[in-house]
Amino acid sequence: MEQTQKTDVIVTEGVTKVYDADGIPVNALNGVDLTIQSGEFTAIVGPSGSGKTTFLNIISGLDAPTEGKVLLSGKVLSEMGGNELSDFRRDNIGFIFQAYNLIPVLTVEENVEYIMLLAGVPKAERHDRVVAMLETVGLKDVEDRLPTQLSGGQQQRVAIARAMVSEPAIILADEPTANLDSKTGAALLDMMSQLNAETGMTFIFSTHDPMVMESARRLITLCDGQIDTDEMK
Amino acid sequence: MFLILIKLAWRNILRNKRRTIIASIAISIGLAALIFGDAFMIGMMENLIKTATDSFIGDAQIHQQEFRDTREVSMTIQELDEVGANLAKEANVQYFTRRTFAPGMIASSANRSAINLVGVQPSTEKLLSQIDDAIIGGGFFEKANEHDIVIGSKLAEILEVALGDKVVVTVVQAKSGDYFEDWFRVSGIYYFADAAMNSGMAFVRLKKAQQMLAIGPNVHEIAIKFTSTEYGQDKQVPFWKTYSQHGNEALSWTEILPQLPKVFAMSEYSKYIMGIVLFGVVIFGIINTLFMSLYERMFEFGVLRAVGTRSFGMARIVLFEAGALAVVSILLGAILGFVLTTIFANIGIDYTGNEMMGVTVQEFIYPVLTIEQFTVYPLAVFIFTIVAGLYPAWHVAKMSPVDAMRRSF
Incomplete structure (x- = not known):
């Protein structure tokens, strides 16, 4: 898919997060200002404790900043109520987790379908989209299997299908290749890169994986809760 | 949506079969005890009425006032x-x-x-x-x-x-x-x-x-x-x-033996009190079971919340599980209650010679099965179990996704 116009999908202004660790304030993020545009394929890197996790939690609306503002697709997250935020995540953000985190009692098809069920998508459309999405990620014939009957790579493909099926603007991926062997990881990364190019969805990775860093077209390094480097390739 | 909730509930309660079986047995024993207790009470009342009316008093009497x-x-x-x-x-x-x-x-x-x-x-x-x-x-x-x-x-x-x-x-x-x-x-x-x-x-x-x-x-x-x-x-x-x-008066057996209907009415209350006490104990078992299941799957709940499930939707997942547990338990309890009551309805329970409410039991007491025992009581058990699920459901509904998924990002 050809991208005609880039828009700011994520804007953070002075985002600060202070945790209370047994009475001791810990600054996880220190006034992060960042803009991510639609269609970016961005990796956020940094050592453990640098604030990657906190940053992803905050830009996805899973956590609230102590100070500062987050705008997603032009909407201020802190101004949304609980249910509004849930709906916003459902419609705008796809999550890919390190440990796949599929619902183990649901089949592959049901896992992918779940978000569309929440959104009230009609049954026939849900089915068509699930079939198409599973075909895209190369899992055409496993829709009736449970996650435990799949390999790690296959489970992560299901997770990608689940994240993308509702066509969100942003995909947040937390260490998506960490539990996979390098060959499978490379294949998945290629697939996500291709989907990014085809669909124009914004991909943001939190990673330690050099392979992901290499594939990323923008590399943001966090250190002590602040942006250390921001490099466009 | 309901179909997926039913699937989730049913498959989740089967994830830890041993725990589900233990919880179901506790609930089903409670239901079976209610069914049997009610059947016995009806049998006893019928026995006492029969003893009182058939042995000598009759259904009614006429005297001079x-x-x-x-x-x-x-x-x-x-x-x-x-x-x-x-x-x-x-x-x-x-x-x-x-x-x-x-x-x-x-x-x-x-x-x-x-x-x-x-x-x-x-x-x-x-x-x-x-x-x-x-x-x-x-x-x-x-x-x-x-x-x-x-x-x-x-x-x-x-x-x-x-x-x-x-x-x-x-x-x-x-x-x-x-x-x-x-x-x-x-x-x-x-x-x-x-x-x-x-x-x-x-x-x-x-x-x-x-x-x-x-x-x-x-x-x-x-x-x-x-x-x-x-x-x-x-x-x-x-x-x-x-x-x-x-100058005559015609009296029914309920007036000749006024203590019987009064005690029967009291027995009705005691039956409900017994049910409440019984399920008051069982309810904590259900809450415990649901919480154990919930804490084992905290991360899953975090994922469901993160991908856009609303608070009410989260609560519904837990309530459907409580409902699934109730359905299994009701089936078990109804079968157990039916078998137990049927056995004693055939062989009888020997209370002969014992005086109850001023009437001496002459014959074996035969518990009586009624439709109510298999409709009202199971419904009450279902409601009880759902009520027991409200607290864990509320807990899940107010859960922060980031707390539940702390191990994620």
């Missing part, structure tokens, strides 16, 4: 012929029999005892009461001998008499107040578990009793058996008004 309070020998039923003729035409009256009552003294060569001398019509008395069935020696006025007397085994023991032995009965005659005594031969001995009937009553032929009491053809009581016991409990039917005229 205030006879039951004063026991005056002269207070016989007014307009007896009219009353008798009308009763014979009543469609709801199956049988009726006439009786006289008089306090008296019975004496043998060895001993004496105060009694209530009852004059009966053997042919109709047999249809209405169970004295003839309780005979353990001799017979119930089988020979046409006006000097026959039928007494209880305990009275025979007190008097030290056996079949064929002679006794003398003394009564006070109506109007004159003179003592009158006559001799009788013991022609039948009965046994009732009820001590008062076994030791304090003696039965003679009606005509003989009328002659002794000098009341002519009059009687003190007409005992009635209706075609259905329920008719006797319905105070709206015209029967009561019709026969409460001319």
Whole structure:
């Protein structure tokens, strides 16, 4: 898919997060200002404790900043109520987790379908989209299997299908290749890169994986809760 | 959405089968106990009503007003012929029999005892009461001998008499107040578990009793058996008004034994209290089970919340699991309750000889199965289980996704 116009999908202004660790304030993020545009394929890197996790939690609306503002697709997250935020995540953000985190009692098809069920998508459309999405990620014939009957790579493909099926603007991926062997990881990364190019969805990775860093077209390094480097390739 | 919630609930409760089975057994035992307890209570009530009405009292009685309070020998039923003729035409009256009552003294060569001398019509008395069935020696006025007397085994023991032995009965005659005594031969001995009937009553032929009491053809009581016991409990039917005229009063068994309906009503309350206490205990087991399941799957709940499930949707997942647990438990409990009750409904429970609410149980108690036990109680258990699921559901609903998924990003 050809991208005609880039828009700011994520804007953070002075985002600060202070945790209370047994009475001791810990600054996880220190006034992060960042803009991510639609269609970016961005990796956020940094050592453990640098604030990657906190940053992803905050830009996805899973956590609230102590100070500062987050705008997603032009909407201020802190101004949304609980249910509004849930709906916003459902419609705008796809999550890919390190440990796949599929619902183990649901089949592959049901896992992918779940978000569309929440959104009230009609049954026939849900089915068509699930079939198409599973075909895209190369899992055409496993829709009736449970996650435990799949390999790690296959489970992560299901997770990608689940994240993308509702066509969100942003995909947040937390260490998506960490539990996979390098060959499978490379294949998945290629697939996500291709989907990014085809669909124009914004991909943001939190990673330690050099392979992901290499594939990323923008590399943001966090250190002590602040942006250390921001490099466009 | 409902289909996926049902699938999630059903598959989740099967994830830890052992825990589900243990929780289900706890709930199902509670339900089975409720079903059996209710069936036993109904069986006991029916038994007590049957004992009270069939053994002697009947479904209804007609007396002269205030006879039951004063026991005056002269207070016989007014307009007896009219009353008798009308009763014979009543469609709801199956049988009726006439009786006289008089306090008296019975004496043998060895001993004496105060009694209530009852004059009966053997042919109709047999249809209405169970004295003839309780005979353990001799017979119930089988020979046409006006000097026959039928007494209880305990009275025979007190008097030290056996079949064929002679006794003398003394009564006070109506109007004159003179003592009158006559001799009788013991022609039948009965046994009732009820001590008062076994030791304090003696039965003679009606005509003989009328002659002794000098009341002519009059009687003190007409005992009635209706075609259905329920008719006797319905105070709206015209029967009561019709026969409460001319100074008479028609009373149902519920008025003759007022303690029975009162205690039955109390039993209803105690049944519900028992149910609440029982499930009050079970409810904590359910909460514990749901919380254990919830904490094991905290991360999953975090994922569901993160991908856009609303608070209410999260609560619904837990409530559906509670519902699935309830359905499994109800099926188990209903089967267990049915099997248990059916077994005892066939073999009976021996409470004979025990006095309950002033009535001595004569027969085995047979628990009675009803539709209510398999509709109302399971529904109550379902509601109870859902109520038990409210707290874990609320806990999940207010859960922060980032707390639940702390291990994620």
